[in-house]
Amino acid sequence: MLKFIKYNLWFFIPIIIIFILLEVLVVNIPTNFSIIGNYLDKNQQTIEVATFGSSQVKNAINPVYIDKETINLASTMQHHNTDFKLLKQTRGRLSNLKVVVFEVSYSHFEIGHNSKYYWKSNVFLKYYDVNLLDRVSFPSDSLLFISHPGYFSKLLADTYIRKISSIKNNKYGYNENRYKGKFKKLNYDATAISNSYVKINLRANTKIFNYNVAFFYKMLDYCQQENLQVIIISPPTHYNYNKLRNSFILKRRDSVLAEISEKYNNVSFLIAEQDPDFTARKFWNENHLNPDGAKLFSKKLNKIINQLDE
Amino acid sequence: MSYTIDVYRNKSKATNNLLQFLCFVSFFPQLVAGPIERAKNLLPQFNKERSFSISQSKDGLRLILWGLFKKMVVADNVAVAVNAIYLNPDEQGSLSLFYASVLFFFQIYCDFSGYSDIAIGSAKLFGFKLSKNFNIPYLARSVSEFWQRWHITLTKWFAEYVYAPIIKKHKRSYLVKTIALFVTMGLIGLWHGANWTFLVFGIYQAVTISIERIPFKIGGKKVSLNYYLNKMPFGFAVTYSFILITTSCIFFRAENIESAFYIIKKIGSFVPSEHFNPVITGRLLFIPLLVILEYFTRTKNHPFEFFEKKYSKPVRWLIYYIFIFFIFRYVGPKEEFIYFQF
Numbered sequence: 002m003l004k005f006i007k008y009n010l011w012f013f014i015p016i017i018i019i020f021i022l023l024e025v026l027v028v029n030i031p032t033n034f035s036i037i038g039n040y041l042d043k044n045q046q047t048i049e050v051a052t053f054g055s056s057q058v059k060n061a062i063n064p065v066y067i068d069k070e071t072i073n074l075a076s077t078m079q080h081h082n083t084d085f086k087l088l089k090q091t092r093g094r095l096s097n098l099k100v101v102v103f104e105v106s107y108s109h110f111e112i113g114h115n116s117k118y119y120w121k122s123n124v125f126l127k128y129y130d131v132n133l134l135d136r137v138s139f140p141s142d143s144l145l146f147i148s149h150p151g152y153f154s155k156l157l158a159d160t161y162i163r164k165i166s167s168i169k170n171n172k173y174g175y176n177e178n179r180y181k182g183k184f185k186k187l188n189y190d191a192t193a194i195s196n197s198y199v200k201i202n203l204r205a206n207t208k209i210f211n212y213n214v215a216f217f218y219k220m221l222d223y224c225q226q227e228n229l230q231v232i233i234i235s236p237p238t239h240y241n242y243n244k245l246r247n248s249f250i251l252k253r254r255d256s257v258l259a260e261i262s263e264k265y266n267n268v269s270f271l272i273a274e275q276d277p278d279f280t281a282r283k284f285w286n287e288n289h290l291n292p293d294g295a296k297l298f299s300k301k302l303n304k305i306i307n308q309l310d311e
Numbered sequence: 312m313s314y315t316i317d318v319y320r321n322k323s324k325a326t327n328n329l330l331q332f333l334c335f336v337s338f339f340p341q342l343v344a345g346p347i348e349r350a351k352n353l354l355p356q357f358n359k360e361r362s363f364s365i366s367q368s369k370d371g372l373r374l375i376l377w378g379l380f381k382k383m384v385v386a387d388n389v390a391v392a393v394n395a396i397y398l399n400p401d402e403q404g405s406l407s408l409f410y411a412s413v414l415f416f417f418q419i420y421c422d423f424s425g426y427s428d429i430a431i432g433s434a435k436l437f438g439f440k441l442s443k444n445f446n447i448p449y450l451a452r453s454v455s456e457f458w459q460r461w462h463i464t465l466t467k468w469f470a471e472y473v474y475a476p477i478i479k480k481h482k483r484s485y486l487v488k489t490i491a492l493f494v495t496m497g498l499i500g501l502w503h504g505a506n507w508t509f510l511v512f513g514i515y516q517a518v519t520i521s522i523e524r525i526p527f528k529i530g531g532k533k534v535s536l537n538y539y540l541n542k543m544p545f546g547f548a549v550t551y552s553f554i555l556i557t558t559s560c561i562f563f564r565a566e567n568i569e570s571a572f573y574i575i576k577k578i579g580s581f582v583p584s585e586h587f588n589p590v591i592t593g594r595l596l597f598i599p600l601l602v603i604l605e606y607f608t609r610t611k612n613h614p615f616e617f618f619e620k621k622y623s624k625p626v627r628w629l630i631y632y633i634f635i636f637f638i639f640r641y642v643g644p645k646e647e648f649i650y651f652q653f
Contacts, residue, residue, distance in 0.1 A: 009372075204399045
């Protein structure tokens with residue numbers, strides 16, 4: 002048995018050393034999560050606006066253009082269940098919070114919530130001190146590299162080996178250099194854009210829809226209890242995307258929004274899907290804005306936030 | 312359940328040791344998703360005094376590594392491609408749907424056999440020997456043979472407790488054997504969940520196996536399709552069974568019966584796949600690696616067992632490190648074991 006243990010130690014020690022090294026290297030890279038985490042720590046008492054949602058919101062809101070102290074807690078693939086946990090677990094710290102922004106974009110209600118294996122649970126635990134796990138957390142739950150080795154390996158390679166980084170995060174964690182998307186590659190050419198493939202969800206899923214809507218009402222009820230103003234947004238999407246949307250999905254989403262507007266007096270809306278101000282040059286791809294689009298959209302959102310005080 | 316039946320039938324002796332019995336029913340490696348271990352195989356192992364075996368423990372660790380590779384690298388990465396295509400079957404062409412169905416077969420195989428390997432490997436570390444549950448099922452020459460290679464312990468369980476009692480007095484009757492087959496496979500289907508898709512999955516297997524078993528005479532010799540499948544060139548027979556099994560997997564994966572038939576119909580109607588990309592991510596290339604390794608080491612319990620006898624320790628360690636690197640670097644998005652739901 003001792004021989005077996007000795008061999009195991011010899012075998013596993015290099016792996017453990019490499020793993021610790023990778024973790025240390027990853028922690029030392031400033032990511033948008035670490036920047037947002039720092040911002041959250043430093044501005045807990047002054048933050049008045051918190052925004053939640055998926056990559057559409059992450060890319061559409063640059064807090065620089067919002068007069069009130071704002072934190073953008075949206076991230077790629079993030080859904081309402083994660084938004085709600087983020088809100089509830091930061092609420093105690095954000096003593097001055099007055100406005101929350103939730104996303105209800107075109108097919109948001111038709112897509113399932115984040116699973117219990119959502120890789121960002123480690124990231125959020127480490128940087129935001131938010132536990133998405135529905136259980137007591139352990140130190141291993143905030144290890145970064147192991148949470149998404151693919152993502153962090155690329156980040157490590159870009160930072161330490163290739164020494165390239167196109168990311169220019171501002172103090173709010175917004176990447177102000179995020180232009181190089183599909184639309185830029187196509188030179189914003191209308192014909193090329195209209196001929197290109199659009200990834201869009203066309204599948205209506207009633208079971209998921211019913212669950213998501215009921216869950217969203219719980220989020221709104223919570224905000225009402227907490228005296229928070231809510232702004233429901235749907236960031237702009239390009240014409241090429243809009244024309245493909247499933248009208249049934251759109252119709253039942255809109256009927257929920259209409260019901261919400263009747264039922265809650267603390268809810269405002271910014272449904273900008275077809276806003277003509279957003280030309281192709283404002284987009285990164287069909288359903289994500291670039292920093293120029295974010296500037297415009299954030300200013301529009303700012304206007305609504307300011308109107309809430311009047 | 313099998314323990315109770317075996318004791319009732321006087322095939323096993325009831326144990327008088329409560330602690331051993333409780334250890335048997337709560338033996339964690341195989342508790343959640345098999346292999347489904349019979350009392351007569353596992354219970355005596357609790358009675359026996361076990362001593363540490365370095366070779367068994369090493370093999371246990373190797374099996375765990377192989378199981379983790381199958382689950383975390385192959386199954387979880389394949390799941391991304393399968394989910395993406397099955398999410399919107401309306402938008403997909405025939406080739407994409409067929410491709411996703413083939414991938415789903417590998418997903419479920421690597422997911423479940425990966426779990427079994429981890430369970431068997433963990434048990435080995437404690438000095439227990441569990442039954443083999445998978446034997447490279449995609450190399451089966453017929454659907455009948457497939458079920459001797461896929462979830463072997465479940466098939467044996469149903470064969471002994473459902474199929475055998477039905478045909479007990481009519482072992483030569485094709486009709487009785489076919490009825491027994493439909494009942495058994497229907498129940499195997501339903502074992503996976505109370506859903507029509509699983510029932511159809513089971514019945515589909517029964518239909519294909521019963522066709523393979525139809526007896527007929529050629530030149531005075533009584534034969535069946537199975538006989539010819541065994542005589543056919545290996546590649547042809549394997550392709551035959553693989554296509555049939557892949558088709559049945561559509562029922563396994565689809566949300567409901569309508570959706571399953573819709574997908575089958577769409578595959579058969581040769582609708583062009585406008586945005587078909589055979590390698591959605593390079594990570595799907597782990598499937599050929601898996602197949603090559605399993606094929607060339609098929610006489611062994613798992614590929615690492617083959618390396619044990621073939622290569623020196625430094626080479627073997629290098630291979631293990633490479634596989635650990637694959638697991639860390641190319642792990643797919645975390646997915647629960649599919650068979651945990653059953």
